[in-house]
Amino acid sequence: xxxxxxxxxxxxxxxxxxxxxxxxxxxxxxxxxxxxxxxxxxxxxxxxxxxxxxxxxxxxxxxxxxxxxxxxxxxxxxxxxxxxxxxxxxxxxxxxxxxxxxxxxxxxxxxxxxxxxxxxxxxxxxxxxxxxxxxxxxxxxxxxxxxxxxxxxxxxxxxxxxxxxxxxxxxxxxxxxxxxxxxxxxxxxxxxxxxxxxxxxxxxxxxxxxxxxxxxxxxxxxxxxxxxxxxxxxxxxxxxxxxxxxxxxxxxxxxxxxxxxxxxxxxxxxxxxxxxx
Numbered sequence: 001x002x003x004x005x006x007x008x009x010x011x012x013x014x015x016x017x018x019x020x021x022x023x024x025x026x027x028x029x030x031x032x033x034x035x036x037x038x039x040x041x042x043x044x045x046x047x048x049x050x051x052x053x054x055x056x057x058x059x060x061x062x063x064x065x066x067x068x069x070x071x072x073x074x075x076x077x078x079x080x081x082x083x084x085x086x087x088x089x090x091x092x093x094x095x096x097x098x099x100x101x102x103x104x105x106x107x108x109x110x111x112x113x114x115x116x117x118x119x120x121x122x123x124x125x126x127x128x129x130x131x132x133x134x135x136x137x138x139x140x141x142x143x144x145x146x147x148x149x150x151x152x153x154x155x156x157x158x159x160x161x162x163x164x165x166x167x168x169x170x171x172x173x174x175x176x177x178x179x180x181x182x183x184x185x186x187x188x189x190x191x192x193x194x195x196x197x198x199x200x201x202x203x204x205x206x207x208x209x210x211x212x213x214x215x216x217x218x219x220x221x222x223x224x225x226x227x228x229x230x231x232x233x234x235x236x237x238x239x240x241x242x243x244x245x246x247x248x249x250x251x252x253x254x255x256x257x258x259x260x261x262x263x264x265x266x267x268x269x270x271x272x273x274x275x276x277x
Contacts, residue, residue: 133187136272138178145169147264152176155270163194163268171204171250171265178272183215183239185274190230192269200228201256203266208249211235214242226251230271237274245270 038051044061055062143152143164150165155176166174189211194200211220215238224231237243253261 132275133273134275136180136184136186136274136276138272139181140179142177144173144175150264150266155267158269160192160195160268163199163266165203165264165266166247168263169265170253170263171206171247174247174265175244176267176270177242177244178270179242180240180276182276183241184237184272184276186213186235186237186240186243186272187275188273189233189235189245190269190271190273191224191233191267192230192271193228194266194268195228197228198256198259199266202253202259202261203264204253204262205251206247206265206267207251208247209233210246210248212244212246213237213240215239221248223249 039048040051040053040063041048042056042059042061042063045056045059047056047058049057049063053063138156141152141156143166145167146152147165147167150163152164154162154164156178164176191206193205194203205226206224207226208223209221211233213220220233220235222233224233247265250265253263255261
């Protein structure tokens, strides 16, 4: 009876062999869907997936091996504080530009050129204009030539109706020298031709000039307009005690109402302005 029981007990289990092939075959990869033009094979399980899939339909593995798309960085939005800082920077820039322009304009009005009035190409040096400008009276004036009735003293007598003649030289190499008792700083020289129409026309007038001063390193050169009104020569001397005006060219004399021209150069008045002491 015991043997029957054992046999019956063994019959309850089926023999199992490790070397035997399993009765149920392993499932093959799913074929590519019909009508699909392109497919992607899953690198994990081998399943064919539509080309538009990013993950496997069978195992969920990622199909693409390239880098994942990166979202664009968020736009930087200006905060109220940043906008206020930008406005402040713009205001500071405008104020600085205005200050620079104002400084340039102020300097143009408060300084002159030591080496001339800008039309002669000589070296220029900026010198501050005196705060108080007055007329400077030379103590002595002399000329390279003169008539007795028209001496160089007429140039500084304060009377525009009197004048100096260069004694028939037509202004060639004519020179006028002025001396001052004490050093003066000259900022302007005013030259007056004869105002009377006949004498203005029949006499030669100064056109080109050269100014030599004992305190300037280079001469001052320029040209004058042919007018009866006062003509200003802007300079900026330092401590002048002697100044010479040389005539380098002249405006020609012409006839007036049938009267022939003279051979003389004529100047009515020469005035100096600046500060003394």
